[in-house]
Amino acid sequence: MQTRLKVKRQNPGEAGSQPHYQDYSIDIHPDSTVLDALMHVREQVDGTLALRCSCRASICGSCGMRVNGRARLVCKTRVADLAPNGEELTIEPMGNQKVVKDLVVSLDTFFDQIKRVKPFMQPDEEPESGEFIASNESMTNLLTAMNCIMCGCCVSDCTVLEVDSNFIGPAALAKAWRFTEDPRDDRRDERLKALNDEDGGIWDCTRCMQCVEVCPKDVAPMDRIMELRDAAIEAGNTNTSGYRHTESFYNSVKKNGRLDETRLAVDSAGWMNIPRLLDLAPIGFKAMMKGKLPPIRPHKAEDKQKIKDLYEKVEGDR
């Protein structure tokens, strides 16, 4: 099968080297993965192409890169699935990470994020002999996060990290969840408080779902982050704009059937948080000048009762 690859080449360490795209046209087995194709290029066509790969079986996490703009493990991505009629495939390095060469990125940022969540078990004391006693359900529950192979795909396509490099990031937060949910770990409250209070913590996720989409191992980092939020609130961490935002959203829709955006902004900042409110003032002023300020008295939905019924149904189901 004839395949066309358009590969982004760059070597930032070499003077005068500019990023550019290079085309390769190769003949491969119809069942080939994108990794097979790239390895073929490297072995037979162009020995200077740099990429990482190792296991070829989606367990080592080496070969994360972008194919047609989306982060993937190329060892488990079949060429024919993306290019059934021989369409060109665009291969680029992962995003949000510094490029070392060609398709190889530095994972320093990734692992620095992991280190921020104290990623090791911290029991107050260990059993004198034998193992910790824990239910099988509590352990298999953790498998969701233990399936993470640290490939970096979620970090690559995280839309928050694109604008805020201080965000702990989806992979590290999923790792943190693995410890808060482990009955053998005794630092749950401390961990949750840190994740809640820290700049770049659990409240910085915008729920764009990108990490859930691209994760090749179904870790669903965003779902783990949402669970961390619930757990943090349940543990009494309510003095954050994230919590106030959630609370205000909930109350506004329940009361009016619609979102009161003005109140949401002020509630989230906190009514006594003068500096933050002063920060908001110019934004409000600009919005007013453009006629975009939400009404001070919120609109109400016509049939509020239906929405209240929905609340009751959802809350009743819980």
Add this chain to the structure above:
Amino acid sequence: MYEHDLLIIGAGLAGLRAAVEGTRNGLKTAVITKVHPVRSHSNAAQGGINAPLTDRGDEWEGHALDTIKGSDYLADQDAVEIMSSEAGEAVLELERMGVIFSRGDDGRLGTRRFGGQKVARTFFVGAITGSAMLHVLYEQALKYGLQVYEEWFVTSLIKEDGAVRGVIALDIKTGELHAIRAKAVLMAAGGAGRVFEPSTNAVICTGDGLSLAWRAGAPLMDMEMIQYHPTTLARTGILLSEAARGEGAYLLNSDGDRFMEKYAPDYMELASRDVVSRAEQTEINEGRGIDGNVLLDLRHLGRQFIEDRLGYLQEVAVEFLGIDLAEQPVPIRPGMHYIMGGIKTNADGETEIPGLYAAGECANVSVHGANRLGANSLLDTVVFGRRAAVKSVEYVKSIGESGSDTEQHLRAEKERLQALLDRPQGSRTADIRNEMAEGMTAGIGVFRDQTSMEGAIAKVDEMRKKYDESIYVEDKGKVFNTDLMFALELDFMLDTAQAIANSAIMRKESRGAHFRTDMPDRDDENWLKHTLVYKDGEGVRTETLDVVITQWQPVKRVY
């Protein structure tokens, strides 16, 4: 200049377990690894880790005997006794570090059955046991603040006054060569699957550690003992864990028969791996295969069970072959998987070279003999990784400073690499590698004989000559030059292949994985012996060594 007490080459399970121990014992410890630790090939171990837990009625002697029978009586029994008796504590310690092993209803660790054993004593995490253990040991490395030379590739060992005193290594990201001095070096660099084609092994399994130690003068032992895993996926050669059969999957031939009945009526699909692989190959050779494969059937286990306990297998079968294991049997065949042989060590990881220790797949203690039981490799890594590090403590404390000619080592190595880069044209690494690896599979397969093994030796010698005369590195840059690295890896692979082929032709009998169609019987009278190969210039020097028998006399091996 970098200096350490203990430098560990390789960051898989053996290397990281050793590193934790070295750090706990107060040694200035570092790990050097050509890939990030969590990329190590220990990841690929799926099914579990064996341990006879005496506090729940199992007996370590039972596991020891199964291991020894599995080894076809080639394992050193004193080493097996140590492994089996330390296994329980090793697994419990991993649990306490955070491994989320599957549990029983009582909240204690649960088990599954594995090949070559009647007792269910394999502890597991779904079908990602190796990955789960590796990530937890990496967590421990972070907890202890372990220094890791990440993506550094060791090109040679520094040897002074007969002892190993450090390494020369290439920082892959910068392309700079450095000397790292260490009072002790522990080789935990893993296996050499890429010497064969196909293989279940990762692209990184290139026998670096075997070759480095061999060049430093350490003998390699029982290198002919190559494990062919019975269930590797058709076409891709990807591993499907023995856990499938441990949980009850059948092997079927083209007539739909559970053919293991003929070969191992008592153990059926759970006979030792060498036995099952030979049975499959026989079925295929005699025309009862399907396109060179037989079938692995999980359908009767049910979808829920498969997803819960064998999730990764389902993922692989669906992703790579589009087969749903709950609906359809999957075509599989024997595939090269593991090397039982390795750097000869005692049960404390000591090699014949002072200052050089070894553990994990690159070492041969020997506990696997002529055939390793499934789920004994993970056990081997943590038990002997720890022991090797402990042993190195005394040595590190006992030796003084040595006269250092580090700069001279570094200069010589720089010149060697530069000469490689300076060659303007020649043979591609992949071409030599593929020809060598296909020659090795043809000559030293599930079945072998004098002619096939001679063919392998001739092929390896031919490829060595071609390499020395014409290997060509196309990439002349410094940063992340994988082309250069592959050429250096092939150099190691050619050494490893030479050692394997020359060991194989020594052994004039059939035992375990070494099955000669021209000498099909085991010969305890003459060959209850290990084969040893030393590097001797461009050639090899061979010796044999008696197997250590403690309490189990060899008997006929029937499953």
